[in-house]
Amino acid sequence: MMKKLFIKWGVLLFLSLCVISCDKDEITEDSQQSNDLTSQNFSQDDEGLVYSALGSEFSKTQARTIFAKTLAVTIGHNPELKHFIYEKAHEMFNGDYEVLYLMIKDEQVNGQPIHEMLKESSQEIEYEMNLPENFFKEEVLKADPYITVYVDEIYFEEPQLYEAPISVGILPAEGDDTQIEAYMAFTMEGEMQYVSEYTEDTALIGIKENERVVLINTETLDTINQTSLQNILFGDPCDSLYEAILGFFQQYLINGNPYLLVQVEQLTELYRCMCQNDCDPDSDGDGVPDSQDDCPDEAGSPDNNGCPEDPDCNVPNCDRTSIDKKDEIYRFKFSGCSAFKKTGELFEGKREMRAVITYGYLDPLTNTVVTSKIKKSGTFSKSSLRSANWLGKCKGTKWVTAHWESFNWDYCTHGEQIKVFWYEEDPGQWGTFNLNFTFKKGPINLSANVGIPLTNKDDKLGESVIQYCDGATGSGSLYNTGDIQFYYKLQ
Numbered sequence: 048m049m050k051k052l053f054i055k056w057g058v059l060l061f062l063s064l065c066v067i068s069c070d071k072d073e074i075t076e077d078s079q080q081s082n083d084l085t086s087q088n089f090s091q092d093d094e095g096l097v098y099s100a101l102g103s104e105f106s107k108t109q110a111r112t113i114f115a116k117t118l119a120v121t122i123g124h125n126p127e128l129k130h131f132i133y134e135k136a137h138e139m140f141n142g143d144y145e146v147l148y149l150m151i152k153d154e155q156v157n158g159q160p161i162h163e164m165l166k167e168s169s170q171e172i173e174y175e176m177n178l179p180e181n182f183f184k185e186e187v188l189k190a191d192p193y194i195t196v197y198v199d200e201i202y203f204e205e206p207q208l209y210e211a212p213i214s215v216g217i218l219p220a221e222g223d224d225t226q227i228e229a230y231m232a233f234t235m236e237g238e239m240q241y242v243s244e245y246t247e248d249t250a251l252i253g254i255k256e257n258e259r260v261v262l263i264n265t266e267t268l269d270t271i272n273q274t275s276l277q278n279i280l281f282g283d284p285c286d287s288l289y290e291a292i293l294g295f296f297q298q299y300l301i302n303g304n305p306y307l308l309v310q311v312e313q314l315t316e317l318y319r320c321m322c323q324n325d326c327d328p329d330s331d332g333d334g335v336p337d338s339q340d341d342c343p344d345e346a347g348s349p350d351n352n353g354c355p356e357d358p359d360c361n362v363p364n365c366d367r368t369s370i371d372k373k374d375e376i377y378r379f380k381f382s383g384c385s386a387f388k389k390t391g392e393l394f395e396g397k398r399e400m401r402a403v404i405t406y407g408y409l410d411p412l413t414n415t416v417v418t419s420k421i422k423k424s425g426t427f428s429k430s431s432l433r434s435a436n437w438l439g440k441c442k443g444t445k446w447v448t449a450h451w452e453s454f455n456w457d458y459c460t461h462g463e464q465i466k467v468f469w470y471e472e473d474p475g476q477w478g479t480f481n482l483n484f485t486f487k488k489g490p491i492n493l494s495a496n497v498g499i500p501l502t503n504k505d506d507k508l509g510e511s512v513i514q515y516c517d518g519a520t521g522s523g524s525l526y527n528t529g530d531i532q533f534y535y536k537l538q
Contacts, residue, residue: 095221096108096109096220096221097220097221098190099189099190099191099192099271100271101188101189101190101192101271102189103186103189103190105176105186105187105189105190106190106220107190107191107194107220107256108217108219108220108221109176109190110186110187110190110191110194111191111194111217111218111219111220111254111255112217112231113169113174113176113178113182113187114148114165114183114187114191114194114254115215115216115217115232115233115254116172116174116215116233116237116239117165117168117169117172117183118165118196118215118254119213119214119215119232119233119234119235119237120168120171120172120233120235120236120237121164121165121167121168122213122215122235123213123235123236124168125156125157125164127156127157128156128161128164129209129213131151131154131156131161132146132151132196132198132252133198133202133209135151136196136197136198137203141257141259141260142259143197143259144197144198144199144200144202144203145195145196145197145198145257145259146195146196146198147193147194147195147257147260148187148188148194148195148196149188149192149193149194149262152183152184152188162183162184163183165183166182166183166184169182169183172237191220191256192262192271193256193257193258193260193262194254194255194256194257195254195255195256195257196252196253196254197218197252197253197254197255198252199245199251199252199253201245202250208245208247208250209250210250211247211248211249211250212234212235212248212249212250213234213235213249213250213251213252214232214233214234214235214240214242214249214250214251214252215232215233215251215252215253215254216230216231216232216233216242216251216252216253216254217230217231217232217253217254217255218230218253218254218255218256219231220256228243228500229241229242229243230242230243230253232251243500244422244500245422246422246424247423247424285322330343330344331343331344331345331346331347331353333346333347333348333349333353334349335347335349335352335353339352339353340352340353340354341353341354342354342355360458360459362458362459363458363515363516365515365516365519366516366518366519366520366537367456367458367515367516367519367537368458370519370520370537371455372455372537372538373452373453373454373455373537373538374404374452374453374454374455374456374519374535374536374537374538375449375450375451375452375453375535375536375537375538376402376404376423376449376450376451376453376467376533376534376535377448377449377450377522377523377533377534377535377536378446378447378448378449378522378533378534379400379402379446379447379449379469379531379532379533379534380432380444380445380446380447380531380532380533381432381433381444381530381531381532382444382527382528382529382530382531382532383443383444384433384441384442384443384444386444386508386529386530386531387432387433387441387444388441389506389508389530390471390506390508399424399425399426399427399471399472400424400425400426400427400469400471400472401422401423401424401469401470401471401472402422402423402424402449402451402467402468402469402533403420403421403422403423403467403468403469403470403482403497403499404420404421404422404423404453404454404465404466404467405418405419405420405421405465405466405467405468405482405484405495405497406418406419406420406454406456406461406462406465406466407419407461407462407484407486407495408460408461408462408486409462409486416486416493416495418486418495418496418497419497420497420499421453421454423449423451423452423453424472425449425451427447431445431447432444432445432447433445450538452538453535456515458515462486462487462515463487463514463515464484464485464486464487464512464513464514464515465484465512465513466482466484466510466511466512466513467510467511467513467526467528467533467535468482468499468509468510469507469508469509469510469528469530469531469533470501470505470506470507470508471505471506471508472502472505473502473504473505473506474502474504478500478501478502478503479498479499479500479501480498480499480500480501480507481496481497481498481499482496482497482498482499482510483495483496484497484512508528508530508531509528509529509530509531510528511526511527511528511533513526513535517535518536519535519536519537520536520537521536522534522536523535523536523537524536
């Protein structure tokens, strides 16, 4: 929940910015139909498929699958749509890089409403179910009213990755997504595949349900699943605040469209202050109330009375300090034939050699270490990695130039050391390998853990710690995991 206090009318003004302006369509023109949209509870049929309350014959997962496949093909025909989604996601209307389809379906790209673009693309695609004429304008919202396009933050941290060919994956409505090891996705050619991670050769966006917004019918003041606005916000709200909220809805009714997007958390914050006298504001959102915050306008640490902590970051004078360039894995080789032979199923996978660069940074709000990882991969022939193959025997190993780009290592952000983990990839059952390393930033010395997806047939090839002030110019510094030798340096 956002911590900053909003006075009564300030919050109401903010919420007015969240109103969805949409043209009339078939889902809202008929008042009887609008009432039907809120008349049922969310349910599952006997086969376990999850259906919405809006009476669609399509389950949520079926609707998402059709939508994902069509969106991927449409982006293949209209690259401008991808950039439109990217820009909309970057607005972070609900705090995440997400786009609620209801908010954009009538917006135009290249002079054409998005739902029409999807409809045109669908005419060249085969589906397992027959689609009604109005599927992308109305039916998909009946099936999954909160259907959302999700863009991972990696594409905003490294925008060049988003220029790769797109795939659109789905998060199914059934089951626990934390147990999912691979997601069904569709290429721009409409071909289905399974993906389990973000890679450099394919940009992956997802179709899911938005769990951070509430859609209110402004005619009935009920949510889509018929929960009373009064109940979902407060249970037993103050009369004055409730009247003010009703007045807000009356003032900002949406012409022709009964749905209003509400960020409930902020109304709840207002209610707690006005009705429960719990209104000690937290202006900078760092978890320390202003009354106890020595720096109320700047996010900091609770351990430092709400002020930012300076971990005595005295940047050392070395290569990475004086040269502002990204790091890279320059080249690598197997340490010897014995290491080469350890990879029993070498070259049976698709990507073959993997290097995972892990690092951390200190979150100024929570004062905890946040970890990140960059995966680099390449496919190499046997002859490029060993010097001889007489009667199948390895006589030696070769250096392979990779030029695998890493990241700009900022000492005061990412600390003193990172870790590089190597493995060779093979098909198999998916699991997770937990890689541990130490995040060091000035006097702070904390352990960190990064989960790396591996199969049960992948060959682990060891790991190495790299220090900030290791030699990084020329060929860089040489590291040895035991199985892999590699040079890490500035580009």
